[in-house]
Every structure is written in structure tokens, then in C-alpha cells.
Amino acid sequence: MNKTLIINASQIATPQGFKSKKGLEMRDLLTIEDGAIYIEDGIIKDIGNTKTVVSKININECNVIDAAGKCILPGFVDSHTHFIFGGYREDEFVMRLEGAEYLDILNMGGGIQSTVKSTKNATFEELYNLGLERLDGMLTQGITTVEGKSGYGLDLECELKQLKVMKELNNNEPVDIVSTYLGAHAIPSEYKGRSLEYVDYMIKEVLPKVREESLAEFCDVFCEEGVFSIEESRKLLLEAQKLDFKTKIHADEIIQLGGGELSAEIGAVSADHLLMVSDKGIKDISENDVVATLLPCTAFCLAKPYAPARKIIDNGGAVALASDFNPGSCFANSVPLMLALAVIHMKMTIEEAIIGITLNGAAAIDKADSIGSIEIGKKADIIILKYPSYKFLVYNTGTNIVEKVLKAGEVVYGI
Numbered sequence: 001m002n003k004t005l006i007i008n009a010s011q012i013a014t015p016q017g018f019k020s021k022k023g024l025e026m027r028d029l030l031t032i033e034d035g036a037i038y039i040e041d042g043i044i045k046d047i048g049n050t051k052t053v054v055s056k057i058n059i060n061e062c063n064v065i066d067a068a069g070k071c072i073l074p075g076f077v078d079s080h081t082h083f084i085f086g087g088y089r090e091d092e093f094v095m096r097l098e099g100a101e102y103l104d105i106l107n108m109g110g111g112i113q114s115t116v117k118s119t120k121n122a123t124f125e126e127l128y129n130l131g132l133e134r135l136d137g138m139l140t141q142g143i144t145t146v147e148g149k150s151g152y153g154l155d156l157e158c159e160l161k162q163l164k165v166m167k168e169l170n171n172n173e174p175v176d177i178v179s180t181y182l183g184a185h186a187i188p189s190e191y192k193g194r195s196l197e198y199v200d201y202m203i204k205e206v207l208p209k210v211r212e213e214s215l216a217e218f219c220d221v222f223c224e225e226g227v228f229s230i231e232e233s234r235k236l237l238l239e240a241q242k243l244d245f246k247t248k249i250h251a252d253e254i255i256q257l258g259g260g261e262l263s264a265e266i267g268a269v270s271a272d273h274l275l276m277v278s279d280k281g282i283k284d285i286s287e288n289d290v291v292a293t294l295l296p297c298t299a300f301c302l303a304k305p306y307a308p309a310r311k312i313i314d315n316g317g318a319v320a321l322a323s324d325f326n327p328g329s330c331f332a333n334s335v336p337l338m339l340a341l342a343v344i345h346m347k348m349t350i351e352e353a354i355i356g357i358t359l360n361g362a363a364a365i366d367k368a369d370s371i372g373s374i375e376i377g378k379k380a381d382i383i384i385l386k387y388p389s390y391k392f393l394v395y396n397t398g399t400n401i402v403e404k405v406l407k408a409g410e411v412v413y414g415i
Contacts, residue, residue: 002041004380004409005062007050009035010388011071014374015355020291020318020363026352029390035072038062039380042408047374065411070403071390073354074373075144075381076335077361080272080293080322082182083134084127084162085152087118089328096302103226103254112152112186115327119152119162127165134325134333135175139413141335142383142402145176147322147365149220151185156206159183163215174412178365180218180248181210184228184236199232203239211243218269218365219245223259230258237266246366248293252277264288270320270364274307275299282308286317291364294356295324296341297332309346319348320364321356336398343394350394380409 012035015021021028036053038046046053092100092110105111119127131148138146148166153159163179170177183202191198210216219240223233237247246269251259253273260281263271271277271285272293285292294307309319321342325333335357342353362372371379384404385392392401404414 002409003062004039004065004406005054005057005059006037006065006067006072006382007054009050009067009072010069011035011390012037012047012374013071013354013390014074015359016373016375017359018369020289020360020368021355022286022318023313023316026313026319026355026360027349029351029354037072037374037380037382039409042380042410044374044376044378044380046376065404067384069388071385071388071392072374073142073383073385073390074358075371075383075405075407076142076357077365077367077372078138078143078146078323078325078333078357079270079320079361079364080295080324081146081333082149082151082324082326083146083333084131084148084150084165085115085119085327086122086127086130087115087327088331089114092328093331106186106226111328113189115152116154116158116186120158124161124165127162128168131165131169132173135169135173138333139175139405140402141400142405143175143335144381144383144405144407145178145362145365145367145371147178147180147218149180149182149185150216151182154183154186154188156209159206160209160213160215163210167215174407178218178367179216180220181207181216181245182220182222184221184233186222186227195228196232199228199236202236207240207243207245211245217246218248220248220250222250223257223262224250224253225255225257230262233259234262234266237268241266248272252281260285263290269366272322273298274312275304277308282312282315282317286312286315289318291318291320291360293320293322293364294342294346295322295330296346297334297338298324298330300337300341301330301332306341306346309342309348313348313352318360318363319352319356320360321353322361322364334398336393336400339393340397350391354390354393380406382406384414
């Protein structure tokens, strides 16, 4: 039996629970001074004051980590990324800064279509190595679980290639990967003007194959004007649910289309982006336990208004925070930037932001029963900060202060 004991932590800060926190609950962060955590075979067995925890065990049997002067948090969960892709779009970034709109770039053959071409041309090994490098960067920032989407193939072969890369990385690397099929990321050029036919293609040809090979847990759709309509999104996601996929929606990012309402109607696990979500969408999401996954770095990179985090929380909703790391609208996965934007510009409290990237991030990928908090019975995914309080996450603005990362009780980053 592998036994690990963390002792003398200046502070342990963690949400509590096995589902998302909503509304005012998002401020409920348990803190333990002079804290300790006892772990057996990767599972948390005890948590509390150091003296009390140590009194129950034989410390000589444990791998001991002294966290004096440090703050301990649950591992971060990045619940919305597109991290498997080939090629870059730095020219488009500059075009947007000079006034070009996202959908205009897409209609000119840029945007997602540009990355589709590069990803199709990349070999499995090239995508694997790129993914590995990106995962390593995530781990140094305390991300212990990440959601990864396909969507840069838009055909059977390349979509499966992306998903297989993620499956292989998940088998080999410490960061856990939850995979999402996002064939409905854009309309392929060969289906231009025939989006409903492409939806039918995904339903008949791709989804069954993804399910047969167990390559994804979720199905997602870019529900947006000029991409997939409410009706098309509903059709795809309901058919995906029949194949036992859980569902997500890229909702109300650019215009107020009703994606938030649709997510509640079909029982999606999360509705993501939500920059333009309606009041009814907020109400429906909150009442139907859909996690609102907000992506502050994307709004920042696009120079758009931030999603209404404060309004969603004040109306009883559950907010998760994620990076949206991708080669186009947000070539960034900086946790320090994300937290700073959430607290300083989106008016979330520090406690809400931490819950947004831990327990609620876990809920956004339907994993809150096993990760997202430091509690007895959960996986010991834990990060140790270089400072004594969680408040340094935003106070030391824009700086990575993660010193050590444990994945299932094993140190995977830091000395």
C-alpha cells in the first residue's frame, strides 16, 4: 500500500461536496489551518489539523511532505479546451486586433477551416507530441484534469485521429483527459449551404463509430448564427444522448441565439461561453443544474465583453471557469490570467473563482463525485502553492505560484 502524508500546511482551502456549487454556495470554501492530508493508494483517507491526523497513523510508514508555509488546494480542472490541433493562426490574431470580425475571418476560409487543414496534414505522432508538450505546460500550472475537444477534422478520419491521440495521452500521461466529440465545430467546405446534411452525416456515420471505439464521453456543438442553428444543435445532441453521450453546448457566444435555453431543455451537463446569454437563458440554466462554463481568456483575447458571471451566480447558477485553449480565438491557457480576469473584471470573489476551477470545473465534466475537492474518498489530486494563503492566487497577479502537484497521491511536478 502506498501511503502519503502532507503535514504542517499553513492552509488547506477546498470546496466540499460531490456536485456543483450554485449561487451563494460558491463562496463556501473550507479552510483548515496547520492542515494535514493522509492518502492511501491515491485516495484521500483523512484531512484535518496536523496533530489530529498524525495521531491516527504510523508516520514512519508514510512518504511525508512538509508543507509548512504553503497553501494546499484541489487540483485545477480545465473543463473546456481544444488542445489537440496542428498549425497556428497568428496572422488572424493581428487581423482581429485591426478590426476583422471572427465570423468574417471564418467566411474568408480562415478560422476553424484553416486549423482543419493543418490538423488533417499532421500525423498522429505529430499531434501526440504537440499534445504532450501542452499537457506538460498545464501540469506546471496545477491542472490535473483537462477536457479536450476534437473538431479540427470535420470528417470521420481526422476526428477519430484527434480523439485517439487524446486517448493515448490519457493512458500515458499524469493529467487526466476527458474527451469530447465536436465534429459540429464548423460546416465543412464540401457541405457549404447544406448544414443539416452534415448533421445527418455526423449522426449516421461518425457518432456510432466514436461510441463503438469508446473515444469520447461528451458530444458538443457550436450553436451560433452562421454555424449550427438551434434546431440542428437540438437534433444532433438528442441523437448523441441516445448513444449515451453526455452533452455540452457552445452557447450564445457571439449573438443571443438561445443556446443557454437549449442546454437546459435537453439536460446538457454544461453550457459554455455565454457572453450574450439572455435573462431567460440564465434562469433556465440555473433551475436545471446546467453548469455555466465561462471562458474569460477568450473574451480578453477577442476584446469582447465578459460573460455575466456575477449575474449568473446571483441568480442561483453554478459557474465553472475554463481556458478555451485553442489556436484561434484564445491561444492561451494561463490559469493565473484566467483567475485574475474572473476576479478583477468579472467581479467574482476569489472563493467563487477557486470553486469555478475546482469543484464546478469537475461538475462541468461530470466528475464532481471523484475530483474537484479535498475530501475523504476522492482522488488525491492536490496542488501546493509557494505562499501561505489562496488569496495569493490573484494577489500575485498573473504569476504562476504552483510549487508542487500531486496526481492520485504521487508527486508529478515540483521537487
